Amino acid sequence: MWKKVYEWMDERLGLNEIYTSLLDRPEPKGNWWNTLGSASLFLFLLQGLTGIFLTVYYTPSPDHAYDSIQYIMEGVAYGWLIRGIHHWGATLMVIVVFVHMLRVFVTASFKYPRELTWLIGIGLLLATLGMGFTGYLLPWNQRAYWATTVGTQIAGTVPFIGEFILKALRGGPDLSALTLQRFFSAHIWMLPAVLAGFIGVHLYLIIRHGESHWPKRED
Amino acid sequence: MSDSKELSRRDFIKVTTGIVGGAIGLALGLPSISYLIDPALREGGKEAWIPIGRLENMEIGKPYQFSFTRVQVNGWERTSSSFGGYALRNSEDPNDLLILNSRCTHLACTVNWSEQAGAYLCPCHDAKFSPTGEVLDGPPPRPLDSFAEHRLTEDGVIEIFFKAG
Numbered sequence: 001m002w003k004k005v006y007e008w009m010d011e012r013l014g015l016n017e018i019y020t021s022l023l024d025r026p027e028p029k030g031n032w033w034n035t036l037g038s039a040s041l042f043l044f045l046l047q048g049l050t051g052i053f054l055t056v057y058y059t060p061s062p063d064h065a066y067d068s069i070q071y072i073m074e075g076v077a078y079g080w081l082i083r084g085i086h087h088w089g090a091t092l093m094v095i096v097v098f099v100h101m102l103r104v105f106v107t108a109s110f111k112y113p114r115e116l117t118w119l120i121g122i123g124l125l126l127a128t129l130g131m132g133f134t135g136y137l138l139p140w141n142q143r144a145y146w147a148t149t150v151g152t153q154i155a156g157t158v159p160f161i162g163e164f165i166l167k168a169l170r171g172g173p174d175l176s177a178l179t180l181q182r183f184f185s186a187h188i189w190m191l192p193a194v195l196a197g198f199i200g201v202h203l204y205l206i207i208r209h210g211e212s213h214w215p216k217r218e219d
Numbered sequence: 220m221s222d223s224k225e226l227s228r229r230d231f232i233k234v235t236t237g238i239v240g241g242a243i244g245l246a247l248g249l250p251s252i253s254y255l256i257d258p259a260l261r262e263g264g265k266e267a268w269i270p271i272g273r274l275e276n277m278e279i280g281k282p283y284q285f286s287f288t289r290v291q292v293n294g295w296e297r298t299s300s301s302f303g304g305y306a307l308r309n310s311e312d313p314n315d316l317l318i319l320n321s322r323c324t325h326l327a328c329t330v331n332w333s334e335q336a337g338a339y340l341c342p343c344h345d346a347k348f349s350p351t352g353e354v355l356d357g358p359p360p361r362p363l364d365s366f367a368e369h370r371l372t373e374d375g376v377i378e379i380f381f382k383a384g
Binding site for chain 1: 247250251253254255257258294295296
């Protein structure tokens with residue numbers, strides 16, 4: 001019965017083809033350093049999932065942001081777990097993405113024909129850091145407030161257009177409800193959209209070109 | 220490979236991935252469900268005796284309107300909800316009292332007493348209830364709810380026993 005259902009689905013969706021090209025594709029001999037890209041993807045999905053769950057209770061308003069997080073941590077069943085995973089997963093993701101980049105650099109995997117994979121990877125790294133920066137403000141505690149004050153002030157030191165960048169980031173000259181709201185929007189909509197799109201292209205390119213082999217002495 | 224009894228490297232990886240993935244899925248999935256439905260498992264508001272008005276102000280045979288609010292902590296906020304109803308005295312006997320809840324039994328809008336119609340009218344779906352709460356017209360499935368427990372205090376105030384759902 002299930003075999004028939006599977007065959008019916010396979011005939012229309014091409015499941016076997018997808019499986020072969022995604023998971024059963026030929027690979028050069030690698031090692032654990034080659035798994036960091038998949039680890040980044042897993043962390044992205046984990047962050048996405050826990051992040052979606054957090055929005056069930058979190059409120060991006062100066063009046064309630066702090067209280068709603070207190071409630072998540074102390075009032076809701078397993079709120080501490082969901083937020084804990086999101087909190088530590090964020091740090092872990094920055095580390096894993098960065099080490100993944102180092103590995104690609106060291107094994108020279110960014111060379112022809114994978115230059116575009118590398119460039120998009122840079123976009124992914126920057127978007128990941130952006131996620132970290134915008135997410136840091138959301139608890140709206142003292143540390144979040146002053147970290148964002150300093151962070152946006154640093155962006156404001158850009159010559160000529162610094163003032164504009166600072167105001168654009170904060171939604172005005174000061175840190176306010178507008179800052180919290182636009183950081184929230186960037187954190188849950190804009191940056192994840194960019195990440196998801198880039199990840200799609202990044203994965204497509206990896207499958208198209210295959211993984212690079214580990215360089216030998218004569219390379 | 221497949222003819223030997225030993226597990227092939229490939230199958231070992233597949234099985235291990237399945238088990239580890241399943242374990243992660245369970246460890247994350249079950250708490251997530253609990254996290255999402257948590258507020259639905261909470262107890263409702265506290266019960267209390269609520270004063271609705273002085274007996275001497277309630278005319279016999281004429282619905283007397285009252286309203287009150289209850290405050291409850293929901294999550295990180297205190298939510299105040301409004302409730303109301305009509306008390307109808309049938310005779311001089313202070314216990315001969317019908318206290319209706321003005322919450323429509325159809326879809327919970329608030330009904331209003333209309334002197335002209337001599338009935339309670341609901342603005343949402345044109346429901347019509349008689350002064351004693353019977354359905355006269357419209358979609359409600361049952362008569363208006365009433366506050367069965369009420370008492371008269373020593374200083375002449377009618378109180379109802381209330382428990383928010």
